[in-house]
Amino acid sequence: MATSWTLPDHPTLPKNKLVAVVVLDGWGEASADQYNCIHRAETPIMDSLKNGAPEKWTLVKAHGTAVGLPSDDDMGNSEVGHNALGAGRIFAQGAKLVDAALASGKIWEDEGFNYIKESFAEGTLHLIGLLSDGGVHSRLDQVQLLVKGASERGAKRIRLHILTDGRDVLDGSSVGFVETIENDLAQLRGQGVDARVASGGGRMYVTMDRYENDWDVVKRGWDAQVLGEAPHKFQSALEAVKTLRAEPKANDQYLPPFVIVDESGKSVGPIVDGDAVVTFNFRADRMVMLAKALEFADFDKFDRVRVPKIKYAGMLQYDGELKLPNKFLVSPPLIERTSGEYLVKNGVRTFACSETVKFGHVTFFWNGNRSGYFDETKEEYIEVPSDSGITFNEQPKMKALEIAEKTRDAILSGKFDQVRINLPNGDMVGHTGDIEATVVACKAADEAVKIVLDAVEQVGGIYLVTADHGNAEDMVKRNKSGQPALDKNGSIQILTSHTLQPVPVAIGGPGLHPGAKFRSDIKTPGLANVAATVMNLHGFLAPDDYETTLIEVAAK
Numbered sequence: 001m002a003t004s005w006t007l008p009d010h011p012t013l014p015k016n017k018l019v020a021v022v023v024l025d026g027w028g029e030a031s032a033d034q035y036n037c038i039h040r041a042e043t044p045i046m047d048s049l050k051n052g053a054p055e056k057w058t059l060v061k062a063h064g065t066a067v068g069l070p071s072d073d074d075m076g077n078s079e080v081g082h083n084a085l086g087a088g089r090i091f092a093q094g095a096k097l098v099d100a101a102l103a104s105g106k107i108w109e110d111e112g113f114n115y116i117k118e119s120f121a122e123g124t125l126h127l128i129g130l131l132s133d134g135g136v137h138s139r140l141d142q143v144q145l146l147v148k149g150a151s152e153r154g155a156k157r158i159r160l161h162i163l164t165d166g167r168d169v170l171d172g173s174s175v176g177f178v179e180t181i182e183n184d185l186a187q188l189r190g191q192g193v194d195a196r197v198a199s200g201g202g203r204m205y206v207t208m209d210r211y212e213n214d215w216d217v218v219k220r221g222w223d224a225q226v227l228g229e230a231p232h233k234f235q236s237a238l239e240a241v242k243t244l245r246a247e248p249k250a251n252d253q254y255l256p257p258f259v260i261v262d263e264s265g266k267s268v269g270p271i272v273d274g275d276a277v278v279t280f281n282f283r284a285d286r287m288v289m290l291a292k293a294l295e296f297a298d299f300d301k302f303d304r305v306r307v308p309k310i311k312y313a314g315m316l317q318y319d320g321e322l323k324l325p326n327k328f329l330v331s332p333p334l335i336e337r338t339s340g341e342y343l344v345k346n347g348v349r350t351f352a353c354s355e356t357v358k359f360g361h362v363t364f365f366w367n368g369n370r371s372g373y374f375d376e377t378k379e380e381y382i383e384v385p386s387d388s389g390i391t392f393n394e395q396p397k398m399k400a401l402e403i404a405e406k407t408r409d410a411i412l413s414g415k416f417d418q419v420r421i422n423l424p425n426g427d428m429v430g431h432t433g434d435i436e437a438t439v440v441a442c443k444a445a446d447e448a449v450k451i452v453l454d455a456v457e458q459v460g461g462i463y464l465v466t467a468d469h470g471n472a473e474d475m476v477k478r479n480k481s482g483q484p485a486l487d488k489n490g491s492i493q494i495l496t497s498h499t500l501q502p503v504p505v506a507i508g509g510p511g512l513h514p515g516a517k518f519r520s521d522i523k524t525p526g527l528a529n530v531a532a533t534v535m536n537l538h539g540f541l542a543p544d545d546y547e548t549t550l551i552e553v554a555a556k
């Protein structure tokens with residue numbers, strides 16, 4: 001049936017008010033203690049939203065099944081968070097889709113696997129991706145099943161190119177994950193399969209850049225994975241990770257690239273003509289750059305030196321419009337009819353802005369994993385260039401001020417009905433595990449919110465301030481009773497990852513109908529309820545299949 005794009009009018013809420021949608025990345029709600037950087041930072045604006053009118057501030061779920069993840073033990077992340085915020089419905093996400101395809105065995109029957117399988121007789125199967133059980137970009141148990149399943153279906157030579165994590169999991173956990181996969185590979189070798197780790201490196205320094213912030217990151221990976229060249233050479237992956245971690249200031253996220261070599265010093269697993277390659281991350285943003293390097297004939301981002309003729313498949317397809325990669329093992333979620341598309345088609349002129357490292361979050365993820373404009377005459381997306389080549393604790397203010405100023409200008413220009421932004425600080429600096437820097441980051445985000453809300457005030461607009469998942473509000477690993485969990489040396493363990501905490505949603509502004517307030521009758525409100533809410537703030541009712549709105553209008 002053809003989609004009817006016309007949204008019904010909201011019975012009471014007016015149209016043509018400017019609506020500012022502000023997403024604080026990695027800004028959850030947690031009890032106040034010294035590891036809660038949001039609590040420790042001076043955040044007068046966010047505090048005033050929370051402590052102001054109780055019916056204009058609420059908490060929503062941002063993790064687990066509320067955002068389409070396999071279970072409520074799964075922390076939230078930007079991809080699923082922004083998908084839910086923008087789409088207004090809960091879609092089974094990559095992690096869950098891969099689980100299902102593995103459980104049913106469908107993954108082995110579909111086109112993607114059969115395509116790479118053609119190389120098994122003569123070539124090597126290479127698997128490239130993030131090795132951890134974080135469940136944000138990939139999951140170790142899925143990789144284990146993939147290796148096992150491929151070997152049972154004819155792969156005789158398997159090479160793993162691993163990226164160490166320390167961002168979705170504790171720093172230092174790379175050693176255990178490498179041990180686990182090395183055990184699996186040793187078992188396979190016992191069964192006559194030539195299976196080894198061939199290369200590696202830390203995810204933030206090797207391969208997993210995003211939104212084209214720094215192609216050097218991808219090049220370092222290419223050199224190790226494809227060309228078999230890296231500054232560090234080891235005979236085993238375990239030795240590599242342990243040795244490189246022992247360097248001063250080393251951590252899993254930023255390990256330098258390494259290759260595994262044989263006794264003669266030759267790399268054991270460069271990618272050559274006739275091989276098959278699978279990038280096993282299900283999440284797109286940090287794999288799509290490598291996918292381009294592997295698949296595009298015309299490519300000028302770095303000198304690939306040698307471009308092997310391979311059969312390549314992604315775990316998922318990472319970009320539906322570019323059809324990239326062309327082959328994939330599991331179909332990605334099909335997220336259509338997003339709130340952004342509806343609103344633009346109903347005349348809402350839209351501005352979206354963040355800095356590079358989060359730019360795709362308020363555009364690509366928000367719009368259901370779709371790049372570009374729905375209607376370029378009504379939309380403007382601005383990317384503020386991020387710093388590259390640094391860890392963000394060195395510049396914790398990031399580009400918050402620039403994003404806020406561009407957004408203020410957009411609001412005051414009168415050219416837009418919606419401005420939508422992501423402020424990355426709490427998340428990006430939270431991931432470094434640097435508590436003092438994260439406190440500075442949270443303050444900077446709060447200052448940016450002030451600039452935006454002041455502009456909303458000036459034009460008589462409305463704001464909705466929320467977050468995509470937690471991070472900065474809890475920087476320590478905790479035991480079941482909520483106390484910091486100590487490691488075997490009796491030290492606390494810094495939490496670099498996202499959390500399971502709920503996130504705030506605050507509404508207000510002079511344009512907000514005086515009777516508008518949060519409902520108390522929604523059982524478990526989540527991020528997917530925000531889209532219908534924003535549509536209401538623009539004076540529309542959401543489509544029937546959207547998760548219900550968070551607000552109601554009391555007669556006044």
Ligand SMILES: O=C(O)[C@@H](CO)OP(=O)(O)O
Pocket residue numbers: 025026076077078079136137167168286427
């Ligand atoms: O940096 C990233 O890739 C993830 C954590 O793995 O964070 P976010 O989901 O906030 O983008």
Ligand SMILES: [Mn+2]
Pocket residue numbers: 025026077078079081427468469
């Ligand atoms: Mn995020």
Ligand SMILES: [Mn+2]
Pocket residue numbers: 026078427428431471498
């Ligand atoms: Mn994050």
